[in-house]
Amino acid sequence: MAEKSFKKEVETLRKGAGEVFHGEGILAVTKALLECGVGYVGGYQGSPISHLMDVFADAEPLLEELGVYFENSASEAAAAAMLSASVYYPIRGAVTWKSTVGTNVASDALSNLASGGVTGGTLVIVGEDYGEGSSIMQERTHAFAMKSQIWLLDPRPNLESIVKSVELGFELSEASNSPVILQLRVRSCHLHGQFIARDNQPPKVKISDCLNDPKRDVSRIVLPPATFLHEKEKVEKRLPKAIQFIKDQQINEFLKGDREDIGIIVQGGLFNNLNRALVSLGLSDNLGNVKIPVYVMNVAYPVIPDEVVDFCRDKKSVLMIEEAQPNYIEQNIGYLLHKHHLTTKLYGKNVLPEVGDYTIGVVKEGLVKYFEDIGEELTTAQREVFTKKISEEDNKQLLEKVPVRPAGFCTGCPERPIFAALKIVQERIGQHHIAGDIGCHLFSILPPFNIGATTMGYGLGASSAAAFNLFNTPTQEGQKRPIAIMGDGGFWHNGLTSGIGNAVYNKFDGLIIIIDNYYAAATGGQDIPSSRAYNFLRTTNNPIEKAVKGVGVQYVKIIDRTYDVERMVKELTRALTTKEKGPKVIIAQSECSLNKERRKKRIFKKRVEEGKRVENEKFGVDAKVCTGDHACMRLSGCPSLTLKYTDNPLREDPVAHIEQSCVACGNCGEVAEAAALCPAFYSAKVIRNAGFMEKLIYKIQYGMISFLQKRRASKQIIT
Secondary structure, three states: OOOOOOHHHHHHOOOOOOOEEEEEHHHHHHHHHHHOOOOEEEEOOOOOOHHHHHHHHHOHHHHHHHOOEEEEOOOHHHHHHHOOHHHHOOOOEEEEEEHHHHHHHOHHHHHHHHHHOOOOOEEEEEEEOOOOOOOOOOOOOHHHHHHHOOEEEOOOOOHHHHHHHHHHHHHHHHHHOOOEEEEEEHHHHHOEEEEEOOOOOOOOOOHHHHHHOOOOOHHHOOOOOHHHHHHHHHHHHHHHHHHHHHHHOOOOEEEOOOOOOEEEEEEHHHHHHHHHHHHHOOOOOOOOOOOOOEEEEOEEEOOOHHHHHHHHOOOOEEEEEOOOOOOHHHHHHHHHHHHOOOOOEEEOOOOOOOOOOOOHHHHHHHHHHHHHHOOOOOOHHHHOOOOOOOOHHHHHHHHHHOOOOOOOOOOOOOOHHHHHHHHHHHHHHOOOOEEEOOOHHHHHHOOOOOOOOEEOOOOOHHHHOHHHOOOOOOOOOOOOOOEEEEEHHHHHHHHHHHHHHHHHHOOOOOEEEEEEOOOEHHHOOEOOOOOOOOOOOOOOOOOHHHHHHHOOOOEEEEEOOOOOHHHHHHHHHHHHHOOOOOOEEEEEEOOOHHHHHHHHHHHHHHHHHOOOOEEEEEEEEOOOOOOOOOHHHHOOOOOOEEEEOOOOOOOOOOEEEEOOOOOOOOHHHHHHHHHOOOOOEEEEEEEEOOOHHHHHHHHHHHHHHHHHHHHHHHHOOOO
């Protein structure tokens, strides 16, 4: 079960030659893959390419008709290793993952693939999650492409260019016997547009054909002495073939302008931002008819020397717009200008920011600096930036007076009570070193929990605490144990071997908390091996505890309801204070609230429409009982739990209040009770399509309560 069903969108993938395809960028990539006769697809979900995985999962009937194999890979490394099918056989394969974090995981397989080379076209679709909205470290895929001699496509952000890049990517791969990376920024993945579709093509070579006619070539296996020949082959044969193909197919674009003395070189993925900035300067229109020559590098690597030299020749200066660091392309172009004795002055990071997202405003500001430096006359309106900058002093005051709004857990999230319990435990027995992991639970590092010191990679939570292992130290009074946290997605991705297996092997004497919310929740709610739901394409319902015990963990405790804060506190305390040696694993289980509510709402709506009785629970806070100490908030942080001022003139401070977004998980009340008994919380049931007796009892109760309230009000002294 994914975050969103694409059943409706999948039907558009059946459009044939001449039909207009409308849709999102990532859906267009899916259509392009089918049009190119892809034979197999794999990958690991993550922003901004999760939807590609979800679309393929929903398109299984269509894939079966075409003979395309699709796999939700266990990790990016598993996905990259799939591409070995194209080493000897002329079958096209594509895999996808999230940016540098995915490429890092897949690096072993990718490096070996690039070394031996491929016969069938292989395309690695990378969601380049760089910039202000990114959820990861700020690094570029470009470095890996250069290191391994994998060609890197960076198409203009429009559907026609993206679809064409998929087709040319496969052809480039086959022409040069090298894998190709298609880099798609967040905006490219989610923009909407249209293109003229072609017919879907079944793979020219099927997996069954390959199995029935196996091939083997020792010179392609990555093992010395072949590896030394691979290195020469990359540079002496494959690179020239790639450059020639790129030139012949005119993948990079030359946009002519009115000027001859200056020009702009830009990464394809940044062209839309550049064009909008030029429009604001009166140097282009919304259709991209630029007045200054622009060289659009839809291939970010390799740089094509002839094209760069031809573009820069006879120009006084050019501006290179290259996002992020290091400035690989700018350095390469600078070298080419020097090598060919061109006097063209190169601008780049000297007028544009060294780091950060190149938004339209940032690009315009860089253009203004460039034009001013070369002596161009600009009007006051042209010099104005899109957003007014504030001073450092104003910014300081803003941060002091306006609180930062950090990301947090969803309403009803079953992970929130785990960290509330952990906070209570630490208040009682002292602070502990806690290693975090990638996933929703990483929000625990922020208020109100402030839990966790590091995060080193998906499924590496337990390994992050490995250095704090004191298994051979006599247990001393007050000696603390390290705590590691990982989610179920991270557990199956890498945590079972790198975390749990490693902990057993090295006698790790710490606590590992595995949060089991039934899905890969952070990436959209995809199924994983331990998911409870039935999945006709995959094998689910594989308990985590069996895998943990299978690698040798003796101390395994299961908490099947994370909202039971008191039980969580007891189990955490016991695990941190027991004299038992070895890794201690607590598996905390409760279904992801988002997925649970989506499922419940569909059932609820259907039953109401059918006239059946349904009830919905809501929680509230009795303002007259609440003491206003706000302990429930300090240990909860739920978005639906907020403050409200009462009408009582004797109570100046606000009391706790629960908004309508409450999903009745009960966490706030249980947390308050675990910390200090709080009777202010209550629950109420909202019943739809109630029966005759329920309605009658309600009327009698309502009538009695109204009578008593009126009688009480009549006895009050009015001043």
